Amino acid sequence: MTAIAEFFRELRSKYGINLTILYDPFDIDRFLLGMWVTVELFLISAIVSVAIGLVGAGLLSLPNRFGQGLVRSYVAFFRNTPPLVQMYFFYFGLGALVPPGTNALGMPVERVSNFTWALVSLSLYAGAFNIEIFRSGVEAIHKSIREAATVLGYSKLSAFIYVMVPLAWRISLPALCNNMIELLKTTTLAYAIGVPELLYASNQIWSDSLNTFEMMNVLMVVYLALVGIVAWVMYRWERALRLPGFGAA
Amino acid sequence: MTGKYGPHVGIDIAHPAEQSVWAQYRGLLAIFAIFPAVLGFVLVLAVLAGADFGLMNALWKWTPFIFNGFLYNVAMSLFAIGFGTIGGIFLGMGQVAPSRLVTIPSRVATQIFRNAPWLVLLFYCIFLVPYQVTIGGTTYQVPNWLRASIGFTIPVMANFSEIVRGAVQSIPTGQWEAARSLGYKWSRTMLSIILPQCIKRMIPPWMNLYAILLMATPLASIVGVEEAMTNTRTALQAEANSRLLLPMYAYLLAWFFFYCYPIARLSMYLESRFETR
Secondary structure, X not given: OHHHHHHHHXXXXXXXXXXXXXXXXXXXXXXXXXXXXXHHHHHHHHHHHHHHHHHHHHHHHOOOHHHHHHXXXXXXXXXXXXXXXXXXXXXXXXXXXXXXXXXXXXXXXXXXXXXXXXXXXXXXXHHHHHHHHHHHHHHOOOHHHHHHHHHXXXXXXXXXXXXXXXXXXXXXXXXXXXXXXXXXXXXXXXXXXXXXXXXXXXXXXXXXXXXXXXXXXXXXXXXXXXXXXXXHHHHHHHXXXXXXXXXXX | OEXXXXXXXXXXXXOOOOOOHHHHHHHHHHHHHHHHHHHHHHHHHHHHOOOOHHHHHHHHHHHHHHHHHHXXXXXXXXXXXXXXXXXXXXXXXXXXXXXXXXXXXXXXXXXXXXXXXXXXXXXXXXXXXXXXXXXXXXXXXXXXXXXXXXXXXXXXXXXXXXXHHHHHHOOXXXXXXXXXXXXXXXXXXXXXXXXXXXXXXXXXXXXXXXXXXHHHHHHHHOOOOOOHHXXXXXXXXXXXXXXXXXXXXXXXXXHHHHHHHHHHHHHHHHHHHHHHO
């Protein structure tokens, strides 16, 4: 560990490449914490957004016009407005309506943290896209499959749960993978409301250590690596679920 | 529609009588039906936030200011889509070029700039593009919005490169072979045979990309461009009324919605039209 730190200290003194996150323990901690917050933001909002997508797509497939209208306007609204403005709307707009609580010293504190508002905003944003993805997944199943399930004695509901959903899930996975990558990239917006995620942590580091150029490159590499991991995991999942004779070879 | 051969055999041919003008343009008209709905949404939010006519007046008073900012959003998006499309065509052609010396760098550049967060690329450009340039002895200041536009151009270029690659690869290889047997060079085949056919396929995703780009332009407020988002925050600070926060942000969301939703609908409409042919 000290050898690595020594090497990067030397890199700085000899060549002026100042990678503080590899030798300064304070910066290492800040950077790792930022990375952890980004991962946390991504994982929680990914799970919530998939849940929103499943519920929304389910509502769209029911013959209830009110439910359909509600889901459609939700999707239209969140897909056609800037995610950054949505985040400000939630944090500053709705956040102002939540009455502040008090801490042990009697000082006012926010009852809902900016991290939570970022989660809410990211989940709703990605969820709107997931609804469209799952809906087109259900629609892509040939109707003969549903007919076959009916012939085999499945009720409408059980055909949906045991036949349609597993197939629709497989069809949706590639598009879901793209959306999850988008979501990971969108977590950077939490920077704007002061959530100490990766970009925010890096910004603090380059403000203190004046190594903007190095940190920008590190940031780029780390984000590309994170995107690569998500893409790889989704790809493996897609492969594992593949049915012989179904979908593209 | 039970014909001579029993119900619904063969290809469905749209009946001219069934396809009334209304049915053809219903999709387009729906675009405009949503506007009053959104306006209603803003009003309901305003009322929920305890709005009175004072708050309404405040929204009205700041409208020209927000509009001024919004023009910057539009300007940045037009700059980025213009240069991004030109760059993307070349990068996309590079991805399908016959020489590996060209394809590999094009693919690497596309993947890097497509998968990096927009905000990170924006920071890159804000820090790396010089504040002023000297051309022929005269020094020009590079305004902030122009530097941000360059930051938006890069991801647009990479995304459009993928659209071009997808469209080119969707053209049957028989066309390449036919052109080759007629003695066309690669570049001639690409420019006069393949790309013209791709245009129709590229228009819907290109419009989607433009909508995504416009929705990314508020990011420029983080790096100090005085666009709609910045101006809204300035207005809120000037008013210093916490009850105005929710209606004001909802109002700003509506601005973007009014601009982006018709584009999204139009691209869906064009996509479904092109698909049936």
